[in-house]
Amino acid sequence: MTLSCTINNKAVRLECSPGDVLADVLRAAGYKEVKKACGTGNCGLCTILMDGLPVASCSIFAARAQGKTITTIQGLKKEATELAAFIAAEGAEQCGYCSPGFALMALAMVKEFRARGMQNFDEAEARHYLAGNLCRCSGYQGQMRALKNYWESRNE
Amino acid sequence: MSKTFSVVSHSLPKIDALSLIQGKPAYTDDLAPADALVVKLLRSPHAFAKILSIDKSQALALEGVACVLDWRDVPRIPYTRAGQGHPEPSPHDRFILDRYVRFVGDEVAVVAAESEAVALKALSLIKVEYEILEPLLDFEAAVDNSLVIHPEPEIHDMFPIGFEPKRNIAASYSMELGDIEKELASSEIVLSRSYKTQSQAHVAMEPHAAFAYLDIHQRLVIYASTQNPFHTRRLLGQALGLPLSRIRVVKPRIGGGFGSKQQVHVEPFVSLVCLATGRAARCSLSRREVFEATFCRHQMRIDMRIGAARNGKINAIDMQVLSNTGAYGEHALTVFMVGGSKTLPLYNKVKAVRFGGKVVYTNTRSAGAFRGYGAIQGNFALESMIDDLASALKMDPVQLRILNMVKEGESSEVYRVMGEGREGVDMIFESCKLDYCVARGCELIGWDKEPLAREVAPGKIRAKGMAIAMQGSGIPLVDMGSASMELQDGGCFKLRIGATDLGTGSDTILAQIAAEALGVPLSSINVYASDTDHTPFDVGAYASSTTYVSGNAVLAAAKKMKAVLISAVAQRHNVSIDDVRFDGVNFFMTNGRFIQDLNSLSLDTLYHDGEKMATLNATASFSGQKSPPPYVAGFVEIELDSETGKIDVVRYVAVVDCGVAINPALARIQVEGGVLQGIGMALFENVKYDAKGRLKTNSLRSYTIPSRKDIGAIVVEFAESYEPSGPFGAKSVAEVSIDSPPAAIANAIFNAAGIRLTETPFTPERVLKALQERKT
Numbered sequence: 050m051t052l053s054c055t056i057n058n059k060a061v062r063l064e065c066s067p068g069d070v071l072a073d074v075l076r077a078a079g080y081k082e083v084k085k086a087c088g089t090g091n092c093g094l095c096t097i098l099m100d101g102l103p104v105a106s107c108s109i110f111a112a113r114a115q116g117k118t119i120t121t122i123q124g125l126k127k128e129a130t131e132l133a134a135f136i137a138a139e140g141a142e143q144c145g146y147c148s149p150g151f152a153l154m155a156l157a158m159v160k161e162f163r164a165r166g167m168q169n170f171d172e173a174e175a176r177h178y179l180a181g182n183l184c185r186c187s188g189y190q191g192q193m194r195a196l197k198n199y200w201e202s203r204n205e
Numbered sequence: 206m207s208k209t210f211s212v213v214s215h216s217l218p219k220i221d222a223l224s225l226i227q228g229k230p231a232y233t234d235d236l237a238p239a240d241a242l243v244v245k246l247l248r249s250p251h252a253f254a255k256i257l258s259i260d261k262s263q264a265l266a267l268e269g270v271a272c273v274l275d276w277r278d279v280p281r282i283p284y285t286r287a288g289q290g291h292p293e294p295s296p297h298d299r300f301i302l303d304r305y306v307r308f309v310g311d312e313v314a315v316v317a318a319e320s321e322a323v324a325l326k327a328l329s330l331i332k333v334e335y336e337i338l339e340p341l342l343d344f345e346a347a348v349d350n351s352l353v354i355h356p357e358p359e360i361h362d363m364f365p366i367g368f369e370p371k372r373n374i375a376a377s378y379s380m381e382l383g384d385i386e387k388e389l390a391s392s393e394i395v396l397s398r399s400y401k402t403q404s405q406a407h408v409a410m411e412p413h414a415a416f417a418y419l420d421i422h423q424r425l426v427i428y429a430s431t432q433n434p435f436h437t438r439r440l441l442g443q444a445l446g447l448p449l450s451r452i453r454v455v456k457p458r459i460g461g462g463f464g465s466k467q468q469v470h471v472e473p474f475v476s477l478v479c480l481a482t483g484r485a486a487r488c489s490l491s492r493r494e495v496f497e498a499t500f501c502r503h504q505m506r507i508d509m510r511i512g513a514a515r516n517g518k519i520n521a522i523d524m525q526v527l528s529n530t531g532a533y534g535e536h537a538l539t540v541f542m543v544g545g546s547k548t549l550p551l552y553n554k555v556k557a558v559r560f561g562g563k564v565v566y567t568n569t570r571s572a573g574a575f576r577g578y579g580a581i582q583g584n585f586a587l588e589s590m591i592d593d594l595a596s597a598l599k600m601d602p603v604q605l606r607i608l609n610m611v612k613e614g615e616s617s618e619v620y621r622v623m624g625e626g627r628e629g630v631d632m633i634f635e636s637c638k639l640d641y642c643v644a645r646g647c648e649l650i651g652w653d654k655e656p657l658a659r660e661v662a663p664g665k666i667r668a669k670g671m672a673i674a675m676q677g678s679g680i681p682l683v684d685m686g687s688a689s690m691e692l693q694d695g696g697c698f699k700l701r702i703g704a705t706d707l708g709t710g711s712d713t714i715l716a717q718i719a720a721e722a723l724g725v726p727l728s729s730i731n732v733y734a735s736d737t738d739h740t741p742f743d744v745g746a747y748a749s750s751t752t753y754v755s756g757n758a759v760l761a762a763a764k765k766m767k768a769v770l771i772s773a774v775a776q777r778h779n780v781s782i783d784d785v786r787f788d789g790v791n792f793f794m795t796n797g798r799f800i801q802d803l804n805s806l807s808l809d810t811l812y813h814d815g816e817k818m819a820t821l822n823a824t825a826s827f828s829g830q831k832s833p834p835p836y837v838a839g840f841v842e843i844e845l846d847s848e849t850g851k852i853d854v855v856r857y858v859a860v861v862d863c864g865v866a867i868n869p870a871l872a873r874i875q876v877e878g879g880v881l882q883g884i885g886m887a888l889f890e891n892v893k894y895d896a897k898g899r900l901k902t903n904s905l906r907s908y909t910i911p912s913r914k915d916i917g918a919i920v921v922e923f924a925e926s927y928e929p930s931g932p933f934g935a936k937s938v939a940e941v942s943i944d945s946p947p948a949a950i951a952n953a954i955f956n957a958a959g960i961r962l963t964e965t966p967f968t969p970e971r972v973l974k975a976l977q978e979r980k981t
Contacts, residue, residue: 066322073321081235082228084460086410087492091905094410122228129227137222140870143878144708145225146410146460152226176913183905185408185461186708188877189913191870 054114056080057124065111071097072106074114075121082121082149086183093182096150097121103157105181122149128156135199141191143184151182155196159203170200213721213933216870219710220732221458231458233414233430237487241416242271244471244478244488245324247314247331248498249306252340252568252898253354256304259314260332267330269323271482274315276302279477283360284444286468287535287573288436288745290683292363294626296375296534298355301444301473306335307354307532308570309899310497317478317486340568340898344504344529347373347565354532354566366538366626367563375534376564378542382618383557385510388521392512394597400509400586401964402947404529404892405502405885406902407575408910411460412495417475418485425476426453432466432707433745438737440469441476456735462707463882464574467747468535470499496903500573501892503540503564504529507586511593517600519555519609522590524548524583526562531571537564539625540574544583546629547676550617550834551587552609558619568898574747577943580676581883585965588672588948592955602952603647606673613637625748630681632831636936638924639673642838642860646671649858649920650840657956664847667855670953671840674944677832678928678937679750684828686755687741688762690719691822692770694811696804697729700762703743704755705735709939710871711751715759717867718932722763724789725803741824749937752867754829756932761825769821773810774800833928835863835936839880839945845957850973852954854884855917859942862924865934869923872938876921879942885911887947889966 052063052074065074072095075083083106084094090108097106098120099113122129132152133142142148158178162171172193184192221231230236261273279301287295302312314331318324341352355370362368367377389395415429425447431437434454442449459466471488478486490499510523526544530537545560577584595602611617611634621631647653650669658668691699700719706712716730723729734740743755767787774792775782778800785800786793792800801809810821840858845851857880866872889909893901902908927934947965955961960975 081230084228084232084411086412086460087905089492089904089906092410122226126227130223133223133226134218136226137218138216138870140216140219140222140710140868140874142219142222142226143710143874144410144459144461145221146232146458146708148226149228180912180914183410183910183912184878185410185463185882185910186878187874188879188881188919189916190877190919191874193913 052111052115054116055118057120063111067112069111070107071109071111071114074111075106080121082123084146084149093154094147094150096154098153098157103154122153125156132156132199135195136192139191139195141187141195143186147182147184151184151192154179154182159200170197172197210721210933212717212727213867214865214869216868217713217717217727219713219871220716221712225458232411232460233416233428233457234489236428236457237416238418238485241485241487242317242319242478242482243321243324244475244486245316245328246312246474247316247328249309249311249313251306251335251337252309252342253338254306254335255338256306256313257334257336263330264316264327267323267327269319270327271317271484272478273327273331274477274481275313276304280446282444282446284440285535286440288433288440288467290744291439294366294538295536296360296362296366296368298360298370299533301477308568310570311532315474315477317482341373342567342569342894342898344565344567345506345527347567348563354568373566374563375530375566376538376541377562378538379561380622381559382622385521385523385557385559388557389510389512392520393515394594395510395512396590396593396597397510398590398593398963400507400589402505402582402585403965404504404572405575405890406496406892406908407463407465409461409463409465412490412492413466413470413499414489415471415475416485416487417479419479419483424451424453425479426455427472427476428455428457429472430459430466431456432462432705432747434705434735434737435703435742436745437469437472441472444473445476453738456705459707462746463576464578464747465499466707467574468500492905493903496908497570497900500535500571502575503572503579505544505582507582509586509590511590513594513598515598517598517605517608519552521557522549522552522555523559524586528562528564529567529572530564531567531569533571535571535573540579542623542625543579546619546623547580548583548587549619551611551673551675553611553615553617554609569894576879576882576940578940581886581944581947584672584674584944585947585951589951592952593961602671603643603652607640607643610639610673611637612640625680625683630831634834635930636833636862636864636926636928637836638862638926639836639838641924642836642862643673645922646838646840646858646860650842652840666845666847666957667842668845668953668957669840669842670949670956671838672945672948672952674837674839674941675834676749676937676941676944677834678753679829679832680748681829681832684744684748684750684754685826686743686758687824687826688759689741689822689824690762690766691820692807694807696807697731700730700732701740702732702734702755702759703740704751705746707746709875710868711746714752714867714871715755718756718759719763721933722760723767724787749940752935753931753937754827756935757827758825760932761827762823765823765825769823770806773821774806777809831930833930833936835861835938835941837861837941837945839949841946841949841953843950843953843957845954845972847958847976850969850976852888852950852967852972856920857884857946858920860922860924861938861942862926863938864926864928864931864936866923867933867935872923873921875938876942877919880919880946881911881916883943883946884916887950887965887967889968891966
């Protein structure tokens, strides 16, 4: 079957079979920034935005993407580059394998927090929001420092 | 010292950071050729069985299936999957595929097909008839059991390691310094206790992956998520019966290793398919396969005895270990030995010390290398025991340690006697700021400010605990690293290193070392690493070796490179090399007269100098005469809920002596990550099987690793320390960071409630049970 959807602001058609999950179809189509680590929706590495909301692409059928707008970290070039500099300053990406999913989720979180009117970065709230984004290298502390610094740089 | 450095000791971003964060294709599976055959593995559903027959006809008949291989199709050559020096201290007890399967998940057959869907369908069409054998699952019942896991005659050790497969023993060892029984008998206080540690899963985020193809010269090229490309090449050559000249192994970016990629897992299978079909072949394991069929931490029982005088002076320590290596003996001897060799030297002033034990086979997944490599298990037992002794002596645990622990300038007999699989080396601990680490840790956690335990709410007890730990920096006289530098036109340098960056940032810190030594900016160094065809040899990333061993090789190469540059300038200008200075950009005479700049030198030597044109390069290798230990003082504040038994880590303080941190930000992240992995092992991570040996914890649902909500604060500080034998004063940091949490948390639980938990993890069930037993 053929899917029509918008990926990173481009209209695309994807070939897939009915049982395929979205992460596999995206990777096969060249979106290698969508990483796969657990296949059970537990780790957050395959996070994409579907119509603006984060979803675990390993745990939904590709067919669900029909007509949808999909964004990967490569589609958020400007914000992703800015956030990446803060993560890199802490060395918090370490192996980097979880970073694209984490960065995308973090950007969605920042947007949501701003929409809620949050002024000061609420680390506990952020840890809760990002609890589903696992990282085995960093111990998370550097990621949280990077997010706080990124948030505060936006306040300036 | 740090004041004098311009590149080293600076927290520069990793050179690959921005690309990786934004998801550039960089990891093995990202790079696999699109037309590669997809390789899937048929795995044993039985913990122990003999394959009576395999019918592949239906699978082979399926359209899109390129090949189906089983034990009859592979050379019967015993080998080890463990990536270690040569000859390997691990027994050669494994065939790529065998007629026997020895754990649930052991490989039975290899399928290659045009697509994943076809490959999976083909797997389901293979008919295997098994003779199911009774599995041996209890490692404490393994020795001399009537069930023998490895009766096959061809398997062997490479040198004596106490290998007795007929008794289910993969390795054994014992040593004694002084007279342990005499010293225990004459000690005023003698304690003995048995400890157990569980099997832990690595859960590197990138599943194991590899792809293979035949290049234009018909050589086998393998891209793999490996920590040791050179060992991988050697192991594959051996297992496949191929000359090493026919094999090239390349390591792209790796999504974490922690030891899990210090073995070959999928490499043999993509190679087999590639050789059988002539086609490119790819394989990336599912998370379930990673859990079921790659390695885990060795489960251990550690029987401790300790004897001391009433004044707190420790006289004797006896550590006897039983280690579970699972179905195959990868890293069997060496992990078990590190349990003693990287813990017992902490208390180097004892009159007698004994270490020994056995590593046994069971029908569970293989254990292998895992960050800490036995030291975390040994540390849990030893450092729990030290707190027990403090309690018996009514001494402060910190004071007891200060009285007995290793100090700068001292040595340990244990280091001389125990190496990794062989005799060790004698060494003086030239840098040891453990005393500072302990004192600073006390300040940061507030050790003396308030009682070690206090009730903060009804049933909720906050308590502190601590432990000290050490590790090594590579394996002396075994590990070797090399680096090669070359001046390129434009005035930049190639740095080619065999070292393997598994996500730690070693490509960056090794480039920092080169830049510092040459006096050039980091941006002038272009790193190419981990390719058996194009980089010089390096054993790989394990045993906390990269900064120290590979770093020293890079330092030596960069120093040579600088000498080569100066010599070239001196020759071109007919002056003495002693009169030429290089400031990173320009060459000057000692009297300050400008000679030429680096850029023009590069153009002159490559384009302008006629018959004298030459590539300026330098290569150097390093193998350590010693393995300077890094140290950690770990302090923890926990909150124990006496209603539920749940333990929360409120704060973990790690004060680290890793020598000079080449890149403090990257060193900090390593410590923070290591501490959290140690906390995971201490509190809840646990590899569990059912009664038939099937893995129950085979997904990230059933096997939980710490999330960012499972930890309070992790506070990391570094001691000012300088290791004279290290590159710019550096030692290692990767492994030592994981070692202290199990003991520190156990000690905090003891301080909170007077219960001594002797088995990791400290689950709410175990805590509650111990609380109830204390009441009765």
